[in-house]
Amino acid sequence: MANKHANGGGGITRRSLLRGAGALTAAGWVAGFSGGWILRPRGAFAAAPIKFGVATDITGAIAPSGNSNWQVIQLAVKKINDAGGIGGRPIELYLEDTASDPKVAVGNVLKLIQQHKVDVVVGGITSAMREAIKNPIVRRGKTLYLYPQLYEGQECTEHLYCTGPTPAQQCDELIPYLMNTHGKKRFAMPSANYRWPQLLNKYARALIEKNGGEVVFEEYYPLDQLEYSATVAKIKSEGVDCVFNTIIPPGLQAFTKQLYESGFQKDGGAHTCVYFDENSVNYVPERELEGVYTCLDYFHTVDDPVGAQLQKEYAEMFPGTKYLFTAGSAATGAYRAVKFYEAAVKKTGGDLSREAVSAAIDDVAITDVPGGDSRMVPGTGHCALNMYVAQAKGGSYEILSSANMVPPQECG
Amino acid sequence: MDVAIKLIFDVLAFSSIMVLVVLGLAVIASMMGIFNLGHGEFVLLGAYTVYIFRELGLPEWAGMLAAPFLVAIAGLVIEIVFIRRLYASPVIAMLATFAIGLIIRELIRVLIGGQYYAIDEPVPGSVSLLGVDVSAWRAIIIFLTGVLMVACFIFLTRTSFGLQIRGALENPGLARASGVSTTRLYAFTFAFGAALAGLAGALMVPLFSLSADLGVRFLVQAFLSVMLGGVGTFEGPILGSAVIGAMVPGFQWLREIPLFGIMVGDLIQPIVAEVLVFIVALIIVKFRPDGFITKGRI
Numbered sequence: 001m002a003n004k005h006a007n008g009g010g011g012i013t014r015r016s017l018l019r020g021a022g023a024l025t026a027a028g029w030v031a032g033f034s035g036g037w038i039l040r041p042r043g044a045f046a047a048a049p050i051k052f053g054v055a056t057d058i059t060g061a062i063a064p065s066g067n068s069n070w071q072v073i074q075l076a077v078k079k080i081n082d083a084g085g086i087g088g089r090p091i092e093l094y095l096e097d098t099a100s101d102p103k104v105a106v107g108n109v110l111k112l113i114q115q116h117k118v119d120v121v122v123g124g125i126t127s128a129m130r131e132a133i134k135n136p137i138v139r140r141g142k143t144l145y146l147y148p149q150l151y152e153g154q155e156c157t158e159h160l161y162c163t164g165p166t167p168a169q170q171c172d173e174l175i176p177y178l179m180n181t182h183g184k185k186r187f188a189m190p191s192a193n194y195r196w197p198q199l200l201n202k203y204a205r206a207l208i209e210k211n212g213g214e215v216v217f218e219e220y221y222p223l224d225q226l227e228y229s230a231t232v233a234k235i236k237s238e239g240v241d242c243v244f245n246t247i248i249p250p251g252l253q254a255f256t257k258q259l260y261e262s263g264f265q266k267d268g269g270a271h272t273c274v275y276f277d278e279n280s281v282n283y284v285p286e287r288e289l290e291g292v293y294t295c296l297d298y299f300h301t302v303d304d305p306v307g308a309q310l311q312k313e314y315a316e317m318f319p320g321t322k323y324l325f326t327a328g329s330a331a332t333g334a335y336r337a338v339k340f341y342e343a344a345v346k347k348t349g350g351d352l353s354r355e356a357v358s359a360a361i362d363d364v365a366i367t368d369v370p371g372g373d374s375r376m377v378p379g380t381g382h383c384a385l386n387m388y389v390a391q392a393k394g395g396s397y398e399i400l401s402s403a404n405m406v407p408p409q410e411c412g
Numbered sequence: 413m414d415v416a417i418k419l420i421f422d423v424l425a426f427s428s429i430m431v432l433v434v435l436g437l438a439v440i441a442s443m444m445g446i447f448n449l450g451h452g453e454f455v456l457l458g459a460y461t462v463y464i465f466r467e468l469g470l471p472e473w474a475g476m477l478a479a480p481f482l483v484a485i486a487g488l489v490i491e492i493v494f495i496r497r498l499y500a501s502p503v504i505a506m507l508a509t510f511a512i513g514l515i516i517r518e519l520i521r522v523l524i525g526g527q528y529y530a531i532d533e534p535v536p537g538s539v540s541l542l543g544v545d546v547s548a549w550r551a552i553i554i555f556l557t558g559v560l561m562v563a564c565f566i567f568l569t570r571t572s573f574g575l576q577i578r579g580a581l582e583n584p585g586l587a588r589a590s591g592v593s594t595t596r597l598y599a600f601t602f603a604f605g606a607a608l609a610g611l612a613g614a615l616m617v618p619l620f621s622l623s624a625d626l627g628v629r630f631l632v633q634a635f636l637s638v639m640l641g642g643v644g645t646f647e648g649p650i651l652g653s654a655v656i657g658a659m660v661p662g663f664q665w666l667r668e669i670p671l672f673g674i675m676v677g678d679l680i681q682p683i684v685a686e687v688l689v690f691i692v693a694l695i696i697v698k699f700r701p702d703g704f705i706t707k708g709r710i
Contacts (some may be wrong), residue, residue, distance in 0.1 A: 060526060062526075064525065064527050191684075221682045226620055226629065227660050229422035230422075231664065237415070249623070250528060250626075253528065253530060253620055258547075260544075261547040283621055288530075322525070344549065
């Protein structure tokens with residue numbers, strides 16, 4: 001029943017949250033006085049629960065990703081609780097909406113820490129959000145923080161652990177693949193003007209130049225720019241053979257359409273965008289998506305019995321949900337975050353203090369996660385991941401190449 | 413040569429989109445003296461209509477045909493319920509349109525779950541124009557904009573209903589004394605402006621994508637176009653929007669051209685190019701405060 005909230009609400013306003021309130025209570029939800037939500041474990045447990053805080057974007061522009069993270073975390077926690085909890089202690093979930101707005105988020109995150117005194121916080125999707133909530137959580141709140149999204153790297157705060165891919169993990173396989181297998185040499189980097197594209201491009205450019213390629217241009221556009229005819233014309237006239245695209249919606253749709261209509265892909269050009277996943281077909285028409293290369297830690301098409309089983313359980317728990325369990329929306333990172341925490345608490349023997357869990361999580365390994373096993377790289381706060389280079393084919397992704405336990409190369 | 417054709421086509425295409433958006437805004441502003449701050453949301457409603465049609469399993473082109481009529485009905489209701497009471501105080505009316513726009517925008521944000529949705533164009537792919545591949549749908553938009561401009565012009569200048577509208581605009585008191593119902597005319601004009609906005613939204617949504625902020629993106633540029641062209645004329649705002657619409661891709665193209673041996677692109681970043689549109693428009697408004705065309709009201 002909890003899915004009713006997630007489906008029907010469209011996850012967008014407080015009103016829709018309220019509308020789902022009836023269903024939520026029926027499913028074991030208790031509304032906090034502060035406007036947040038608590039999901040208490042079912043069944044009888046002898047020991048006191050572990051308080052697990054989730055701070056994600058249930059409403060606002062990033063809501064589709066935030067809701068998928070939230071649903072995936074519910075699945076992960078349900079599986080742990082059904083199996084008897086962590087060392088006999090169940091997990092109790094506390095949700096606060098960060099509302100895609102860092103100003104709103106800080107106050108709500110403080111509620112998790114000061115009012116509910118949670119043992120750990122998972123959440124944040126954009127880098128702006130992570131920057132806004134990491135201090136309230138880690139410094140002022142003295143709480144462990146797990147960040148699930150693929151991002152630009154260079155986040156080395158103590159007691160903050162990143163469970164999504166870094167630029168090295170996304171580029172190290174993809175770019176040599178494009179250059180060596182497909183002979184791509186002339187790259188263009190059209191980008192949205194903010195931190196993630198800038199740092200990702202910096203890493204990708206070094207890799208391209210090291211492999212004997214050339215970056216023809218690297219340009220940053222306003223996030224809502226809708227007119228790319230000059231950019232696309234330059235791509236054509238300069239003989240670019242690979243577009244390394246880091247434009248994000250709403251600019252993305254106009255760019256992909258203009259690139260497609262110019263016949264770039266038809267003429268053999270490679271278009272790559274490293275956050276594209278199974279969700280992308282919602283906002284980019286299938287024919288424009290066709291043939292796009294991407295590189296992530298999981299795709300539905302990865303030959304992975306664990307992932308397939310999780311997808312099945314996810315579909316049963318949230319039938320018909322439009323928030324998919326994919327890598328680009330940070331949902332796989334969120335699932336890993338729960339599993340890393342579980343493994344760390346098992347290792348401490350039930351000690352929940354931040355220092356103990358943080359020390360334990362530093363080199364912990366997990367199995368039974370989508371995309372394959374993962375392991376924290378000691379002293380870095382990042383994890384080694386299996387990465388898959390994939391190409392869009394008829395609305396799904398064909399896996400072209402994969403690499404196991406790719407190191408994050410951050411904070412080393 | 414190829415580049416020149418491509419440049420002209422792209423500039424024309426974006427200008428056409430701007431003209432479509434501005435036409436409705438200008439009709440309402442010129443005829444009724446109200447700047448409709450909810451205009452962007454009428455554009456959004458038009459786009460949303462196409463999305464709804466698609467969700468119902470109907471073809472996109474049917475949604476595009478229906479959009480102007482459905483948005484006109486929405487505009488008519490809004491005029492009768494709210495705007496009609498506020499003609500005496502245009503500033504209050506403007507604020508009311510802003511509030512209505514905000515409500516529509518946030519409502520649609522809830523309905524589409526804050527997502528972005530791609531809408532297919534009824535005519536996909538590209539066509540060959542003088543040996544250059546250009547977007548088929550953009551070509552159709554350029555054509556339809558031309559047809560629409562001519563139709564609007566004929567409607568306003570050659571029909572008796574158009575005459576009544578122009579009469580009510582020049583001298584509402586005399587029009588009423590001559591037996592013309594200005595109340596009815598204003599309601600119709602508002603609905604007509606809304607219909608144009610709805611059509612604009614429906615036609616351009618395949619080029620971009622449906623999101624709640626689709627209309628807002630164009631609103632500021634549309635206002636600038638009306639200011640630039642001059643309020644109270646038919647041709648003025650069209651000229652204004654054509655100029656603004658040409659500048660948006662124009663400055664991006666300018667970056668690719670060497671000037672006095674310097675690549676302009678090295679000096680103007682894309683971010684700056686976007687801002688330059690506004691700077692140039694404001695400078696023009698400074699020297700021609702009444703816009704390009706101040707005489708020859710229709």
